[in-house]
Amino acid sequence: MDIPRYWRLRNQRYKLEGSRCKACGKLFFPPRQICTKCKKREMEPYRFSGRGTIYSYTTVYQTSERFEKQLPSIFAIVKLEEDVLVTAQLADIQEWAVKIGMEVKMVVRKIYEEKQTGPIMYGYKFRPLIDVD
Amino acid sequence: MNKVAIVGTGQTPVREHWELPIRHLAVEALLNALNDNNHAVTPQSIYVGNMLSGALSEQEHLGALIADYAALEGTEAVKVEAACASGGAAFRQAVYAVASGTVDSAAIVGVEKLTEMSGKNSSSALATAADADYETSLGLSFVAINALIMRRYMYEYGYEKEDFAYFPAIAHNNAQQNPNAMFHFAFDKEQYRKSKMIADPINLLDSSPIADGAAAAIVVPLEKARKMTNKYVTVEACEVGTDTLALDNRKNPIYLKAVERSTLKAINTAGMNHKNIDFFELHDAFSIITSLSLEASGFCRIGEAIKEVQTGRFNIDGQLPITTHGGLKGRGHPVGATGMYQIVEAVQQLMETAPSALQLDDASVGMAQNIGGSGATVITTLLKRTG
Numbered sequence: 266m267d268i269p270r271y272w273r274l275r276n277q278r279y280k281l282e283g284s285r286c287k288a289c290g291k292l293f294f295p296p297r298q299i300c301t302k303c304k305k306r307e308m309e310p311y312r313f314s315g316r317g318t319i320y321s322y323t324t325v326y327q328t329s330e331r332f333e334k335q336l337p338s339i340f341a342i343v344k345l346e347e348d349v350l351v352t353a354q355l356a357d358i359q360e361w362a363v364k365i366g367m368e369v370k371m372v373v374r375k376i377y378e379e380k381q382t383g384p385i386m387y388g389y390k391f392r393p394l395i396d397v398d
Numbered sequence: 399m400n401k402v403a404i405v406g407t408g409q410t411p412v413r414e415h416w417e418l419p420i421r422h423l424a425v426e427a428l429l430n431a432l433n434d435n436n437h438a439v440t441p442q443s444i445y446v447g448n449m450l451s452g453a454l455s456e457q458e459h460l461g462a463l464i465a466d467y468a469a470l471e472g473t474e475a476v477k478v479e480a481a482c483a484s485g486g487a488a489f490r491q492a493v494y495a496v497a498s499g500t501v502d503s504a505a506i507v508g509v510e511k512l513t514e515m516s517g518k519n520s521s522s523a524l525a526t527a528a529d530a531d532y533e534t535s536l537g538l539s540f541v542a543i544n545a546l547i548m549r550r551y552m553y554e555y556g557y558e559k560e561d562f563a564y565f566p567a568i569a570h571n572n573a574q575q576n577p578n579a580m581f582h583f584a585f586d587k588e589q590y591r592k593s594k595m596i597a598d599p600i601n602l603l604d605s606s607p608i609a610d611g612a613a614a615a616i617v618v619p620l621e622k623a624r625k626m627t628n629k630y631v632t633v634e635a636c637e638v639g640t641d642t643l644a645l646d647n648r649k650n651p652i653y654l655k656a657v658e659r660s661t662l663k664a665i666n667t668a669g670m671n672h673k674n675i676d677f678f679e680l681h682d683a684f685s686i687i688t689s690l691s692l693e694a695s696g697f698c699r700i701g702e703a704i705k706e707v708q709t710g711r712f713n714i715d716g717q718l719p720i721t722t723h724g725g726l727k728g729r730g731h732p733v734g735a736t737g738m739y740q741i742v743e744a745v746q747q748l749m750e751t752a753p754s755a756l757q758l759d760d761a762s763v764g765m766a767q768n769i770g771g772s773g774a775t776v777i778t779t780l781l782k783r784t785g
Contacts, residue, residue: 267535274531295532321553321651323545324598329522332537340542342550342646350646352533352546360598365553376536388536 271386276310278388281371283349285311294349315371316394317345324360331377343369343391357392368394399497403623403630404615404781406434407742412580412611412730414513420448420455424464424509427612427738431505432468435629439616442501444468444475447488447508448734451477453523454514464507474501481527482683484508485737486636486768486777489615493636496617503622508738509612520608524733527771529644541605541684543645543772545597548686551652552599555701559599562685563590564707566603566728569682569721572714573728575755580609580730604685609730613738615745631748634670634763634780637663643774654687654773657694661767664778672696675780676761677747678718679740681769682725691767692720695778714756722747722756737768741779748783 276282283294288305322341369391408430461475480487485508492504573579593601639659689703744764
């Protein structure tokens, strides 16, 4: 497993922490070193609220070995309320219920488990704000 | 800057070449190009376009390896990587080298061997074209990223899944006449509708296949080409545009900004306009990418590529034929080789050496466009017939 990557990205994967340009206020997820808008290098951490709506989605039937056990899985691009897009898996929802525009919120869930004895990697997923049955 | 011409091309058939190693495929295409039209060119430098030799053949350092096995030991040779646009990127470097006057002949070979390991291994390796930290390590496949684009496109412009069948149908129709193509069968709407779903709404018939192959070309200064032969094609432009790797970092994920950037640069460099372009070898990795390429290149209004394809405009006998030898979908998509297959096929159209059923009448300018990732690197080349 990619332990250094897992550790390095903990603030993004658990807290949805991106960055904010102190000069012009533009928000980024993931964090960046330089503002793509005003080109200043004055970035500070910014934690996104985790609320948003579904911009697009797909149900995946084929994937790499690591994620095969989870098939079929649903992925979405979520438009956060701060007007930044983020891509993640959806949780607690069936394919038939997913709609573009649906309100979702971020939750921390298991991304994958490396074999039986390996570490478990957690990270952000999104689930419906209001339960759908 | 010297004007640059292509004086030779070569290719291997696109297949699952279980019996051939990556070096053999590359050398075969390279030697065919060096000896094309009865020349015997000794290139001063070699550019190898390849994405995954390290991941799948456990072989990097392709430049020197291929120079050695092509009996060109000692020649300058390097590998160029830009995901699925590696072939086009290598071509660009060769054009640079010749245009600058640094060398007076250069060879480009795009090569890929995707069947060395299991299909799952190849899919994981291909996904390294996307953002590792924020896309693939979360479980997103490369097909899924394209499916996210397609779903949003359908939503914004009001299309149904079946509307996309026209693009792979054109590719398969043309591939049937190309002996080097991977697929030699046509399909109907019913088969498209029943095709296995990979990442909804993308099914198997929307997706270009994993394949092996190599394609090569030789470039020299135009002055030298004139002395050598009357069979050559000029490189009017070869321009690169880039965009964010991660799809969700784009202001508009259903518009390929890098396609627009590279096309506009190429058209400006060549001093042409869209009406000068007779055919378009585009990068149809998935059906949705055909739509987005046609739109961002400026051949269709945004959201209208699917309406246009229904008029027959992009058929082999239409006003702007696309994927004339089958494209990525029908010819096959050996990723790092794909950009060079596009160039070789465009040269065949312009030199009138295409298979007779695919040969266009009086084509004088062809455009080839190679896309890396889901639109992060785009290389657009304009080629012109002489005489």
